[in-house]
Amino acid sequence: MVFGLFLKLFPHPWYGFGDHVVSDLDFLTERFRSFYQKTNVSEPPGVEFREFGYGIFGKKISGRHLNFVSLAEFNSFLRSQVPFYVSYSPAFYQYPANRPMAAKELLHSDIVYEFDADDLKTPCAQEHDFWECKSCHAAGRGVVEACSSCGGSSIAADQWVCENCLETVKKQVFRLVDVIENDFGFSDGLDFNFSGSKGFHIHLRGKSVQGLSAKARVELLDFVTGTNLDLQSLGFSESNNALRCTPFRSSHGWSKKILEALHELLESGDASRLAVAGSVSIRTANKVIEDKTAVWESVQKGLFPTVSSKSVVFWKNVLEFVSSDLGLSVDRQTSMDQYKIIRVPETLHGSTGLLAKKIIFNSLSSFNALEESVVFGNDPVKLFVSRAPKIRIGGESFGPFENQETELPEFAAVFLLCHGAATLAENHVPLKEALR
Amino acid sequence: MFSIDELRFASKFPFSATSRQVLKLNGFELNRVPAQVLKKAVLLIVFAQKPHKKAEYEKFFSERQIGSSDLLLTDVQAFPVAKILLSAMNQPEFFDRFADLFARQTFFYLSLESNKETLLGLANEMNSKAHPSSKQGFFAQVALTDFLEANFREDFMKLVNQQLDSGTIFLNRNDFCRFLSELSRERVASSLPVSLENVPKNFVDVSRQLKEQLAFRKRQEFDFKSLGSVDQDAFPPCMAKIYSELLAGQNVNHPGRFNLATFLVAIGMPTDQIVDAFKGAPNFDEKVTRYQVERIAGHGKAKYSPSSCAKMREYELCVANCPVTHPLQFYRNQKQGAKTADAQSASE
Numbered sequence: 204m205v206f207g208l209f210l211k212l213f214p215h216p217w218y219g220f221g222d223h224v225v226s227d228l229d230f231l232t233e234r235f236r237s238f239y240q241k242t243n244v245s246e247p248p249g250v251e252f253r254e255f256g257y258g259i260f261g262k263k264i265s266g267r268h269l270n271f272v273s274l275a276e277f278n279s280f281l282r283s284q285v286p287f288y289v290s291y292s293p294a295f296y297q298y299p300a301n302r303p304m305a306a307k308e309l310l311h312s313d314i315v316y317e318f319d320a321d322d323l324k325t326p327c328a329q330e331h332d333f334w335e336c337k338s339c340h341a342a343g344r345g346v347v348e349a350c351s352s353c354g355g356s357s358i359a360a361d362q363w364v365c366e367n368c369l370e371t372v373k374k375q376v377f378r379l380v381d382v383i384e385n386d387f388g389f390s391d392g393l394d395f396n397f398s399g400s401k402g403f404h405i406h407l408r409g410k411s412v413q414g415l416s417a418k419a420r421v422e423l424l425d426f427v428t429g430t431n432l433d434l435q436s437l438g439f440s441e442s443n444n445a446l447r448c449t450p451f452r453s454s455h456g457w458s459k460k461i462l463e464a465l466h467e468l469l470e471s472g473d474a475s476r477l478a479v480a481g482s483v484s485i486r487t488a489n490k491v492i493e494d495k496t497a498v499w500e501s502v503q504k505g506l507f508p509t510v511s512s513k514s515v516v517f518w519k520n521v522l523e524f525v526s527s528d529l530g531l532s533v534d535r536q537t538s539m540d541q542y543k544i545i546r547v548p549e550t551l552h553g554s555t556g557l558l559a560k561k562i563i564f565n566s567l568s569s570f571n572a573l574e575e576s577v578v579f580g581n582d583p584v585k586l587f588v589s590r591a592p593k594i595r596i597g598g599e600s601f602g603p604f605e606n607q608e609t610e611l612p613e614f615a616a617v618f619l620l621c622h623g624a625a626t627l628a629e630n631h632v633p634l635k636e637a638l639r
Numbered sequence: 640m641f642s643i644d645e646l647r648f649a650s651k652f653p654f655s656a657t658s659r660q661v662l663k664l665n666g667f668e669l670n671r672v673p674a675q676v677l678k679k680a681v682l683l684i685v686f687a688q689k690p691h692k693k694a695e696y697e698k699f700f701s702e703r704q705i706g707s708s709d710l711l712l713t714d715v716q717a718f719p720v721a722k723i724l725l726s727a728m729n730q731p732e733f734f735d736r737f738a739d740l741f742a743r744q745t746f747f748y749l750s751l752e753s754n755k756e757t758l759l760g761l762a763n764e765m766n767s768k769a770h771p772s773s774k775q776g777f778f779a780q781v782a783l784t785d786f787l788e789a790n791f792r793e794d795f796m797k798l799v800n801q802q803l804d805s806g807t808i809f810l811n812r813n814d815f816c817r818f819l820s821e822l823s824r825e826r827v828a829s830s831l832p833v834s835l836e837n838v839p840k841n842f843v844d845v846s847r848q849l850k851e852q853l854a855f856r857k858r859q860e861f862d863f864k865s866l867g868s869v870d871q872d873a874f875p876p877c878m879a880k881i882y883s884e885l886l887a888g889q890n891v892n893h894p895g896r897f898n899l900a901t902f903l904v905a906i907g908m909p910t911d912q913i914v915d916a917f918k919g920a921p922n923f924d925e926k927v928t929r930y931q932v933e934r935i936a937g938h939g940k941a942k943y944s945p946s947s948c949a950k951m952r953e954y955e956l957c958v959a960n961c962p963v964t965h966p967l968q969f970y971r972n973q974k975q976g977a978k979t980a981d982a983q984s985a986s987e
C-alpha cells in the first residue's frame with residue numbers, strides 16, 4: 204500500500220536494451236536495481252527502531268514513516284522498490300511507523316552534523332554553477348544574488364560539486380572532530396560518510412550523546428557554530444579603562460579558541476588585516492604588530508595592553524572579528540529538527556548516482572569522493588547533454604557540454620542523467636517531461 | 640526526625656531529595672492537607688504569576704529563614720500541593736512562571752550560603768554531579784552531560800560561553816550558583832504537570848477558581864496589539880521561514896499557510912498586508928485569500944488561533960527549539976526585549 208506510489212510511477216516492465224526504446228527513468232532504475240541486487244547494505248544500526256523515507260526521481264522524500272524489522276527486510280525493499288533516495292531517522296522510536304510523529308514514541312537519538320558545499324560558498328562555484336532568473340529567464344554561469352538582467356532576486360541555481368568544494372568541506376569536518384573530541388570529550392560512536400552529493404555527514408552514536416535532550420542538542424550545535432557567543436560571559440571584561448580576560452593558561456572552550464586566533468593574527472604580521480579587524484588606521488595596526496611579542500605576553504597574562512586612546516573598543520572589535528571566522532558552517536536544520544530524516548550511509552544518492560560511502564576517519568584526508576564513491580561501470584552510453592560544466596569523476600575529466608551528443612562511460616552518464624542535465628541520446632524526451 | 644537545619648534546607652530547596660524525604664517521613668497525605676498548606680500553595684502560584692522587583696523577591700524569600708519548624712514544614716508541603724494545583728489548571732505558561740520563582744529562590748539562598756559542601760551537595764540533591772575544581776582559578780567542575788540538563792535561556796548559561804575542556808565545565812562560585820539555579824528551573828519545569836490521579840476534590844475546585852482569577856487578570860493585562868507595530872525581526876523561526884518562503888513565491892502547504900495567517904492576525908498585522916504576503920504564492924487568488932484571512936480574524940465571531948509549538952512540530956512546521964511553548968510567546972518575548980528573566984545577573 205505504501206508502495207502504491209512506486210507502482211504508479213514505474214508501471215512498465217523492464218524492456219531491456221534490445222531494439223526497444225528505454226526511458227531515462229527505466230535506464231536509471233535498472234542501474235540502481237543492479238547495484239542493490241549485488242550489494243548488502245549494513246546501515247543503519249538499530250534498523251528496527253528507525254523511521255525510513257524514500258524518494259523518487261526529482262524528489263528526495265516522497266514517502267516516509269516506513270519501518271523495517273531487520274536489515275534483510277530493508278535490503279529486499281531496496282532491491283524490489285529501487286528508490287532513488289533512502290533516508291532514515293537519527294532517532295530511535297518505539298513505533299517508527301506510527302503517525303503523527305508524537306505517536307512514534309521517541310526513545311533516544313543520534314546526533315548528525317551535516318556539511319554541504321553549498322553552505323560554504325566555495326569560489327569554484329563561480330566556475331561550475333549556473334543560474335537562471337525565474338522572472339525574466341536570463342541565465343548565466345556562476346552564482347548571483349540578483350538577476351543581472353532584470354534585478355529580480357528569484358533565482359534558480361544549478362549547482363555542481365568538484366574536488367575543491369569537497370576538500371573545503373573536509374576542513375570543516377576536521378575542525379568539527381577537534382571540537383567533538385577535545386571540547387565535548389565524546390570520542391566513541393563517531394561515524395562518517397560522504398553524503399553522496401555535496402558534503403559529508405558526521406554521526407554521533409555514542410550512549411552519552413543519544414540520551415541528550417533537544418535543548419542540549421541546541422547547545423552543542425551553538426557551540427559548534429559559535430552562535431550566541433558573549434564576550435563578557437567568556438571572561439572578557441572591562442575594568443579601569445582596560446580589557447581583561449582569563450589568563451591564556453586557564454582558558455578553555457571558546458575563550459581559548461578566540462585567544463588562539465588572536466595570536467595567529469598577530470603572528471601573521473598582517474597589519475592591514477588587523478586594521479580592518481580593529482577598525483583603526485594602518486599606522487596603529489603597524490605599531491601593534493611591531494610590538495606583537497610584548498602584546499601577546501600581556502594578553503596571555505590576562506590584560507589587553509593599551510594601544511591607542513580607544514584600546515577597549517579596538518580590542519573588542521578585533522576579538523569579534525577573529526571569532527566570527529571560527530564558527531563552523533554546519534547545517535542547522537539537520538542537527539536541530541529531530542524529525543528530519545537523512546541519507547542512509549552506503550546507499551545511492553539519486554541526484555548523482557554516487558554512493559553515500561562510509562569513511563574511516565583515518566582515511567578521510569585522502570578520501571576522494573568523486574572517485575571512491577563511483578559504483579557504476581564503464582560501458583559506453585550515448586547521451587544528449589543539455590548543459591554541464593567540466594566535471595572530474597572516476598579519475599577522468601568530461602565536458603563541458605552544451606546541447607550536444609556525446610558518449611560517456613556508464614558512471615559518468617548516470618551522474619549527468621541523475622543531475623537532470625542529460626537524456627539518453629536514443630530518446631529525446633527529457634526526464635522532467637517523462638514525469639509529467 | 641529532622642533537625643531544624645535540615646528542615647530549613649528542605650524549605651529553601653523544596654525540589655531536593657532531602658525535601659522529598661521530609662515529606663515521606665512526615666507521613667504527608669493529600670487528603671489530609673492542612674488549610675495553611677493549601678493557602679501557602681495558592682500564594683506561591685499567585686506570586687509566581689508575574690515578575691516582581693528584586694526587593695519584593697528578597698522579602699518573599701527571606702521571610703522563610705526566620706520561621707519555626709512548623710512554618711518550615713508548611714513550606715515544604717506547599718510545594719507539591721502547588722504543583723498539583725498548577726497541573727489541574729493545565730496552562731504551560733504558568734508552569735514556566737512557577738519554575739522561574741524557584742530558580743530565583745535557589746539563586747537567592749545559594750548566594751547567601753557560606754558552606755562549600757552545601758553548594759556542591761545541592762547538585763547531588765538534584766541528581767547531578769559536581770566536584771571541587773581540579774584546575775586552579777575555578778570553584779567547581781561539572782560533567783558536560785550533567786551541565787546540559789540545565790536551562791539555557793540566559794546567555795551566561797549558553798554552552799558556547801562556558802569554560803569547557805574535554806567534556807568538563809569549569810565554573811567560578813557565582814557561575815556555579817547560577818548553574819544550580821538554572822538546573823532547578825529545569826527540574827521544576829520538567830516535573831510539571833504531575834499526575835492528577837487520586838487528587839481530592841477540593842484541590843480541583845481551588846484550581847478552577849485560581850485559573851479563572853488569573854486568566855481574568857491576564858486578559859486585562861495583555862493584548863498583542865499593545866506590542867505596537869508588527870516587527871518581522873521578532874518572528875519565531877518557524878513563522879519567519881514560512882513568511883519568507885511565501886514572499887519568495889515558494890509553495891507552502893496548507894497547515895503552513897493557515898498557521899502563518901493566524902499568527903499574523905494575532906500580532907495585529909492588517910488584513911491587506913497579510914493578503915499581500917500571500918501574493919507571491921503559486922495559485923494565489925486574492926478574493927479567496929482575503930475571505931480566508933477575514934474568517935481567521937473572525938471579526939468578533941469564530942476566531943482561530945495559531946498552533947502551539949507542540950502542534951507545529953506535529954505539522955512538521957517547527958524548525959528550531961525555542962525556549963517557549965507557543966510561537967506567539969516567542970514573539971511577545973522578543974518584543975518585550977526578554978527583559979524580565981535576567982534580573983539575577985552577576986553584578987547582584
Ligand code: SF4
Nearest residue numbers: 875877948951957961
Ligand atoms: S519552537 Fe515553537 S516558536 Fe520555535 S520554531 Fe518551533 S514552533 Fe516555532
Ligand SMILES: [Zn+2]
Nearest residue numbers: 336339350353
Ligand atoms: Zn531576471
Ligand SMILES: [Zn+2]
Nearest residue numbers: 327328365368
Ligand atoms: Zn567546486
